[in-house]
Amino acid sequence: MGGTPIPVAVVGGGQAGLSVSHCLRERGIEHVVLERNRVGHEWRERRWDSFCLVTPNWQCKLPGFPYQGDDPDGFMVRDEIIRYLEDYVAFFQPPLIEGVSVTRLRRGADGVFELATSEGEFTAHQVVVATGPYHTPSVPRMAERLPAGVEQIHSSRYRNPEQLPEGAVLVVGTGQSGCQIAEDLHLAGRQVHLAVGSAPRVARFYRGRDCVAWLDDMGYYNKGIDEFDDAGAVRMRVNHYVTGRDGGRDIDLRAFARDGMRLYGRLTGIDGATLDFADDLKVNLDRADAVAEGIKDSIDAHITAQGIEAPVEPRYVPVWEPSEQPDALDLAEAGITSVVWSTGFTRDHRWIEIPAFDGRGYPMHWRGATSTPGLHFLGLPWQHSWGSGRFESVGRDAEFLADHIDASRRMTDVCGALTGAPSELTSALPIG
Numbered sequence: 001m002g003g004t005p006i007p008v009a010v011v012g013g014g015q016a017g018l019s020v021s022h023c024l025r026e027r028g029i030e031h032v033v034l035e036r037n038r039v040g041h042e043w044r045e046r047r048w049d050s051f052c053l054v055t056p057n058w059q060c061k062l063p064g065f066p067y068q069g070d071d072p073d074g075f076m077v078r079d080e081i082i083r084y085l086e087d088y089v090a091f092f093q094p095p096l097i098e099g100v101s102v103t104r105l106r107r108g109a110d111g112v113f114e115l116a117t118s119e120g121e122f123t124a125h126q127v128v129v130a131t132g133p134y135h136t137p138s139v140p141r142m143a144e145r146l147p148a149g150v151e152q153i154h155s156s157r158y159r160n161p162e163q164l165p166e167g168a169v170l171v172v173g174t175g176q177s178g179c180q181i182a183e184d185l186h187l188a189g190r191q192v193h194l195a196v197g198s199a200p201r202v203a204r205f206y207r208g209r210d211c212v213a214w215l216d217d218m219g220y221y222n223k224g225i226d227e228f229d230d231a232g233a234v235r236m237r238v239n240h241y242v243t244g245r246d247g248g249r250d251i252d253l254r255a256f257a258r259d260g261m262r263l264y265g266r267l268t269g270i271d272g273a274t275l276d277f278a279d280d281l282k283v284n285l286d287r288a289d290a291v292a293e294g295i296k297d298s299i300d301a302h303i304t305a306q307g308i309e310a311p312v313e314p315r316y317v318p319v320w321e322p323s324e325q326p327d328a329l330d331l332a333e334a335g336i337t338s339v340v341w342s343t344g345f346t347r348d349h350r351w352i353e354i355p356a357f358d359g360r361g362y363p364m365h366w367r368g369a370t371s372t373p374g375l376h377f378l379g380l381p382w383q384h385s386w387g388s389g390r391f392e393s394v395g396r397d398a399e400f401l402a403d404h405i406d407a408s409r410r411m412t413d414v415c416g417a418l419t420g421a422p423s424e425l426t427s428a429l430p431i432g
C-alpha cells in the first residue's frame with residue numbers, strides 16, 4: 001500500500017465499511033477497506049450464544065444485497081448475521097484486507113492523510129472511519145470494590161449461563177444487552193438480580209403487526225437528526241429494549257419479577273459485599289411502560305388518520321408492582337457469585353490525530369462529513385436517522401457519503417485542471 005496516495009481508505013470492515021465500499025465501487029472510485037480482525041468479528045466475538053436481531057430481517061438492506069431469506073418477519077440469530085455479512089463480501093468482493101490495524105491517522109501539510117498500520121504506512125486522499133461507536137467495554141470504577149471471589153464479566157464477554165459459576169447472578173444495566181442477558185439467565189433457571197436503569201421499552205407487536213413495521217410506515221426511521229430541536233440529546237438516547245428471540249416478544253421486567261427475578265433501582269455504590277441502590281425502581285419501570293404506551297398512541301393515531309383496518313388490542317396492564325424498593329443487597333446472603341456488567345461501551349478515537357471531535361469526544365460531522373476536508377465517519381448511531389447504526393439505514397448513509405466523496409474527488413480534479421496544481425494539493429480544498 002506504499003507509494004502514491006490511494007483515493008479512499010475505509011477503516012473498518014463491518015456493515016458500515018462494506019456498505020460504503022459497495023457504493024464507492026458503483027461510482028468507480030478506487031479504495032481499500034482495512035479490517036483489524038475479520039468480517040463479522042463484532043457479531044462473532046462480542047455477542048452471546050442466543051443473540052438475535054431485535055429488528056425484523058426485512059430491515060436488513062445493505063446496498064445491493066437486501067435480505068432474501070424465507071423469513072422476512074423473523075430475526076436472524078448470531079450465526080445467520082455473520083453469514084449474511086460473509087455472503088455480502090462474496091457477493092461483490094470488496095478490496096478488503098483483513099488482519100490489519102490502523103494505529104494512527106493524521107493529515108499532512110499537503111492535505112493528504114497519513115495512515116500508520118500494523119503492516120506499514122500509506123497515504124490516502126480521503127478516509128472513511130467506519131469503526132462504529134462501541135470500542136471499549138465500559139465498567140464503572142466501583143466494580144473494583146467487589147469481593148475477589150465474585151466473578152465479573154462485561155456483557156461483551158458473556159456467552160451463556162453455563163459460563164458462569166453456580167449461584168445467583170447480578171446483571172447491572174437494562175439496555176438491550178442487559179435485559180436480554182437477564183432473560184437468558186432467567187430462562188436457564190438461574191436466580192437473577194437485576195439493577196434497573198432508565199432505558200425505555202417498546203412492545204414487540206401491536207394491533208396485528210410488529211411495532212417496527214408500524215414505525216417504518218410512519219417514517220420514524222427516515223426522520224433526520226436535523227429535524228429535532230434537541231439533536232445532541234437525541235444522539236445520546238438509549239435504544240428501547242425488546243427481543244427477537246423465539247420469533248419475537250416483549251421484554252417485560254415486571255413479568256420477570258412476578259416469576260422470581262429480583263429487581264432493584266440503579267446501582268449507586270459498593271462497599272465490599274454490600275451493594276447500594278437508588279430509590280428509583282418504580283420510577284424507571286413506570287417510565288419504560290409510558291414510552292411503550294406512547295408509541296402505541298402514535299400507532300393508534302396513524303391507523304385512524306390513514307383509515308387502516310387493524311384489530312383492536314387491549315392496552316398493557318402491569319402484572320407486578322414493587323411493594324418495596326430495596327436500597328441494599330448483601331452478596332453473600334443472596335448467594336450471588338457473579339456479576340454481568342451491561343453498562344455499555346466508550347468511544348476510543350485516540351488514534352485519530354485530527355481535531356474533528358467535540359468536548360465529549362464525539363465526531364463533529366454533518367451526515368458523516370466533517371469540517372476536515374476528506375475525513376468522514378459512517379455507522380454512528382443517529383448519524384442521520386434512527387436507523388443509521390443498523391442494517392436498516394446504514395446503506396442510505398453510505399450512498400450519501402459516497403456521493404459526497406465522489407463530488408469531492410471531481411472538484412479536486414476540476415481545481416487541479418484550472419490551477420495546474422497536483423491533485424494531492426487540491427484535495428485539501430473545501431467543497432460545497
